[in-house]
Amino acid sequence: MQDLKSALKRFFGHDVFRPLQEQIIAEVLNNRDLLVIMPTGGGKSLCYQLPALLKPGLTLVVSPLISLMQDQVNALKDRGIGATFLNSSLNSQEIQSRSREILQGNIKLLYVAPERLLSEGFSVFLTQIQQDVGISALAIDEAHCVSEWGQDFRPEYRQIKGLRQRYPQVPMVALTATATTRVRQDIIQQLGLIKPGVYVDSFNRPNLYYEVVSKDKRDYPQLLKYIKLQQGSGIVYCLSRRRVEEVASRLQADGISSLPYHGGMDDTVRSVYQNRFIGDDVRVMVATIAFGMGINKPDVRFVFHYDLPRNLESYYQEVGRAGRDGERAICVLFFSRGDIRTIDYLIKQKSDPSAQRLARQGLSSMVDYAESTVCRRKIQLSYFGERFSGSCQNCDNCLNPKPQEDWTIEAQKFLSCVARCQERFGMNHIIDVLRGSRKEKIERYGHHLLSTYGIGKDISSEAWKRLGRSLLDQGLVNATNDDYAILKLNKLSWEILRNSRRVSVAVATPKAEKQQTKDIESEFLWLQLRQLRQKLADRLGIPPYSIISDSTLKVLSQRQPTTKAQLGQISGLNQSKIAQYGDLFLEEIKAFLASTHLPEQLPSPTQIATLELHQQGLSVKAIARERNLTTSTIYRHLAELISLNRPVNLDSLVLPSKQAAIKAALLKWGATNLTPVKAYLGEDYTYSEIQLVRAWLQKKS
Structure with missing residues (x-):
């Protein structure tokens, strides 16, 4: 397992695996079929990407969307990893060039859409790949698309099972972020997975x-x-x-x-x-x-x-x-x-x-x-x-819990009705019985003759539903996991019916807002590093996160490393990233540390908010609208930021020709009282422009 961790650091710059990743990767390396269910952001891709780099041959990745496979390939190539895709966005010359690279063994991960995977021409190409370099694994991304019970069913995914019959020795890894129990069973059946290991990570996204x-x-x-x-x-x-x-x-x-x-x-x-x-x-x-x-x-x-x-x-x-x-x-x-x-x-x-x-x-x-x-x-x-x-x-609901009301008597009526209906019906039917509905279904089952029929007429359907949902959410009653969600009594249900457990139901109240605090200095450095990342991304024509992720930028702004050795200790930075971008980020951090003022001279949170919007290229009027402030307040923020030696683009706020005239006027009349300066310059100049240039001069001095 230690070898896996060193490979993780070498290729991806991370020190530790996320939950389940290490076990899954070991299983892939042992050529076992797998079904992997991890929430978005849980690290599913690494589960087949790292084994692909450690196994001989090529890993074939089925991905349903062109944009998604392009993003993943670009991110891998930026890490120095041999990856490519074949899809309809490429012309014939590009396809031929990439095909040659694949057959020469330069590519470890090949992304294709299910439609191309199943085409006759690609089938011939697959045979050649298997003969020349070998197919090490088949990864099916967004595997829920194979199931009619899933929320994004794609018929083409059903035909992938043919590859299992054609290449029975090639392990298949199915991955998805969302799958109920029914969908999981359907994926295994439709893809023909053989005695698969099933790994289900927590669906909880705590962030x-x-x-x-x-x-x-x-x-x-x-x-x-x-x-x-x-x-x-x-x-x-x-x-x-x-x-x-x-x-x-x-x-x-x-x-x-x-x-x-x-x-x-x-x-x-x-x-x-x-x-x-x-x-x-x-x-x-x-x-x-x-x-x-x-x-x-x-x-x-x-x-x-x-x-x-x-x-x-x-x-x-x-x-x-x-x-x-x-x-x-x-x-x-x-x-x-x-x-x-x-x-x-x-x-x-x-x-x-x-x-x-x-x-x-x-x-x-x-x-x-x-x-x-x-x-x-x-x-x-x-x-x-x-x-x-x-x-x-x-x-x-957790941060602002609602007041609780005692609904024990109503809960007893509800659960008693479930029992008298022999635990064979769902919530809507139980509520209909309680409210004395005259639906044909109720009379057909004789439920209009039950003692619970009509005992809840004085309570609205919505209120009964709120109680039913609360009972389910609190585990005080169960529901079958099928199309009909039939209610079933459990141990706690009987405690309520025997009057040995009380039931409370929350009632809605207005929401209160949660306040957040920030470390101002690290927040400001994060903004500067983010601006540097954006410039690099624009120059290279790649997404900013492909250079360094937000989470890595946050760690950089908090730890403030000054050497490449220190960069190497930060998760998310492998040697390829450090070689490409390390010097640039270190220069930015060192410049920040050299110019940082005392704590009382750091920008305030409201100034930082203005600066971030300014760095995004918004005009003063647009920033004022965005922040619901006056333009004069925004100009004041920008002047204060200039005084604090923060990277405000003065040329975008005051024309260079105007700057020269204002500087001359300030030198002539002084910078303390701006009234004579404004009178000297005339109506073509505003107080805000004069204040910005004055801040720049004071910073220089």
């Missing part, structure tokens, strides 16, 4: 903060306010293409750099937009769910759902785009019951009754999540069959 807010009637201003409160880049998910275009347009008009992304756009335009987002040229991407799986940007700091997702699995997949670097990220769902009617209308358009039923169950799980008053994380993990005890302290 993600979850929140649900009631959507206002004036919903767009509410969204805009939330975006302005965030730093970094983010994604806003909408249900329809029209909504995507509308929101992106309004954000642009309000000074937020944003772009739309949906299936109705030209492929080339979508690719350009996605690359601009990955390259940090655009701060916010407004997208339909089509954007969810294809984005490989690790430093997304927030994901907002402007509309209700169709099911909890889709929601988990989409918020999984946030915080893949392990740093804190915010996930907010804007919820309105009007969204339920919209999705229900879309469900009715499905012709298959079975598909309608499954879709409604998915919608029900999503509504339960949105309206629940218990830990959001607990509900998500329970959906995937994982138990989470206690309070996560990183969701709105």
